[in-house]
Amino acid sequence: MKPIDYVRARTLDEAVLLLRQGGERARVLAGGTDLIVQVRENRRDVDLFVDIKNIPETNRLEYDPEHGLTLGAAVPCYRIYGNPAVAKAYPGLIDAVAMIGSVQIQGRATVGGNLCNASPAADSIPPMIVYRGVCHIYGPQGSRVVPVEEFCTGPGQTVLGPGELLVWIHFPPPERHAQAHYLRFTPRNEMDIAVAGSAAYVRLNGERIASARVALSAVAPTPLFVPEVGEYLAGKEITDEVIRQAGELAKAAARPITDMRGTAEQRKHLSAVLTRRALRGAIQRAQEA
Amino acid sequence: MATKQIIRMTVNGEDVELLVEARESLLEVLREKLELTGAKEGCNNGNCGACSVIFDGRLVNSCLVLAVEADGKTITTVEGIARPDRLHPAQRAFLEEAALQCGVCTPGFIVASKALLDQNPNPTEEEIRRFLAGNLCRCTGYHKIVLAVQKAAAMMQEGV
Ligand SMILES: Cc1cc2nc3c(=O)[nH]c(=O)nc-3n(C[C@H](O)[C@H](O)[C@H](O)COP(=O)(O)OP(=O)(O)OC[C@H]3O[C@@H](n4cnc5c(N)ncnc54)[C@H](O)[C@@H]3O)c2cc1C
Ligand code: FES
Ligand code: FES
Numbered sequence: 153m154k155p156i157d158y159v160r161a162r163t164l165d166e167a168v169l170l171l172r173q174g175g176e177r178a179r180v181l182a183g184g185t186d187l188i189v190q191v192r193e194n195r196r197d198v199d200l201f202v203d204i205k206n207i208p209e210t211n212r213l214e215y216d217p218e219h220g221l222t223l224g225a226a227v228p229c230y231r232i233y234g235n236p237a238v239a240k241a242y243p244g245l246i247d248a249v250a251m252i253g254s255v256q257i258q259g260r261a262t263v264g265g266n267l268c269n270a271s272p273a274a275d276s277i278p279p280m281i282v283y284r285g286v287c288h289i290y291g292p293q294g295s296r297v298v299p300v301e302e303f304c305t306g307p308g309q310t311v312l313g314p315g316e317l318l319v320w321i322h323f324p325p326p327e328r329h330a331q332a333h334y335l336r337f338t339p340r341n342e343m344d345i346a347v348a349g350s351a352a353y354v355r356l357n358g359e360r361i362a363s364a365r366v367a368l369s370a371v372a373p374t375p376l377f378v379p380e381v382g383e384y385l386a387g388k389e390i391t392d393e394v395i396r397q398a399g400e401l402a403k404a405a406a407r408p409i410t411d412m413r414g415t416a417e418q419r420k421h422l423s424a425v426l427t428r429r430a431l432r433g434a435i436q437r438a439q440e441a
Numbered sequence: 442m443a444t445k446q447i448i449r450m451t452v453n454g455e456d457v458e459l460l461v462e463a464r465e466s467l468l469e470v471l472r473e474k475l476e477l478t479g480a481k482e483g484c485n486n487g488n489c490g491a492c493s494v495i496f497d498g499r500l501v502n503s504c505l506v507l508a509v510e511a512d513g514k515t516i517t518t519v520e521g522i523a524r525p526d527r528l529h530p531a532q533r534a535f536l537e538e539a540a541l542q543c544g545v546c547t548p549g550f551i552v553a554s555k556a557l558l559d560q561n562p563n564p565t566e567e568e569i570r571r572f573l574a575g576n577l578c579r580c581t582g583y584h585k586i587v588l589a590v591q592k593a594a595a596m597m598q599e600g601v
Contacts, residue, residue, distance in 0.1 A: 157444065158463035158509045181507075188466070188505050189486045201463060203510065230499065254575020255553070256490055259499035260506070342574035343488065 225264025244332025291316030333433030453521025490576030
């Protein structure tokens with residue numbers, strides 16, 4: 153690695169100042185599981201790491217049934233699945249954070265980093281979309297909020313402007329009779345990147361689906377929110393045909409490419425299969441919730 | 442630019458103070474400055490687990506931690522796992538079960554196994570395989586490693 157500077161920021165203002173002064177070549181360092189590898193392999197030119205792990209706001213992990221979940225950008229995966237109240241309220245998020253990399257990776261990796269790295273295959277982003285996560289951003293102009301589904305703008309690209317950082321992601325409390333499920337397809341069970349993935353959230357009204365949200369990974373330049381599925385499912389009775397049709401809508405929305413992990417055709421097919429399974433999983437959890 | 446920084450950390454129970462550069466990984470500093478060569482560089486990108494250490498109580502890949510991030514932290518490497526008079530049960534079980542061939546992966550597996558057994562004293566085979574998925578071995582085919590971890594769990598329960 154070439155020479156680099158490192159500062160442990162203690163406040164949001166200090167981090168923003170460092171990011172502004174450092175310009176394009178200053179980068180936020182959270183868990184480092186993407187960034188350190190990228191810099192080491194010369195895929196990113198960085199002069200300054202701004203470590204945000206010692207800023208109180210980015211370490212928040214607070215849940216209560218009235219206000220929902222505040223998930224700090226520097227909170228590593230293990231703290232999320234290690235929190236019983238969070239694990240019970242947001243199992244679809246746990247599906248993702250417990251599958252990112254390995255135990256070693258989960259000891260460092262944050263969902264804030266997963267989001268800001270903006271990989272189309274990032275596992276935590278589809279569940280954050282279906283749970284209606286909202287990104288709280290801080291920068292030279294103060295604070296602003298952006299829904300998770302609008303945060304990524306292309307592979308590795310986000311809405312963050314110069315000097316801005318993600319502080320936390322906020323989720324509304326889970327609704328009654330509602331839950332989510334995320335799953336992905338990988339050739340290996342662990343330590344692999346999704347060929348495709350699907351997250352589904354459903355709210356039930358007896359035998360019917362009151363509302364639903366579906367988001368996909370690795371089938372578009374960004375994690376993909378598919379509102380058509382939710383629009384179709386609203387008010388429908390739960391039948392095999394309805395679930396099948398929802399899968400077809402997800403498939404129609406997918407715009408995948410062919411690469412070393414899979415072909416566009418396989419990813420299209422997976423979008424339907426995984427969406428059906430994610431919906432089934434979410435319905436089961438919602439019935440038990 | 443790229444000033445060096447002084448860091449203080451506790452490694453295997455000993456307080457150390459060192460001058461490091463921000464580009465240096467914890468793995469490099471452990472191996473090259475502290476001469477703790479148990480942790481190995483297999484891939485240097487988080488995939489193999491040969492560099493596993495316990496960092497403030499968590500199992501991590503030391504190749505993906507900067508040494509400057511370790512300032513104020515407590516680190517246990519494979520060198521710090523045995524008692525002065527006795528190997529850790531995981532170490533004994535790996536020897537007894539012959540759960541290694543070339544041995545490059547072994548320190549990482551031992552550290553990871555200790556981390557597993559500390560949080561789950563009686564893991565199932567499935568739990569062992571899942572927990573150790575971040576540690577790669579090119580020689581053994583994993584079977585003997587799983588047996589060794591099961592044996593270590595039994596030894597710890599019997600207090601031997
Ligand atoms: C072996 C291995 C396996 C992996 N497996 C998976 C997997 O299964 N699924 C998956 O989705 N990912 C996987 N990853 C990728 C990576 O671990 C995740 O993307 C992780 O969540 C990144 O988080 P981090 O905290 O380590 O981010 P960092 O590396 O610290 O940061 C990532 C990027 O986001 C920026 N950033 C971070 N936080 C902020 C912030 N608050 N504000 C502004 N910018 C910020 C950084 O500057 C950097 O560009 C794997 C990585 C490795 C090495
Ligand atoms: S050397 Fe660190 S994971 Fe391979
Ligand atoms: S014994 Fe050779 S890599 Fe595991």
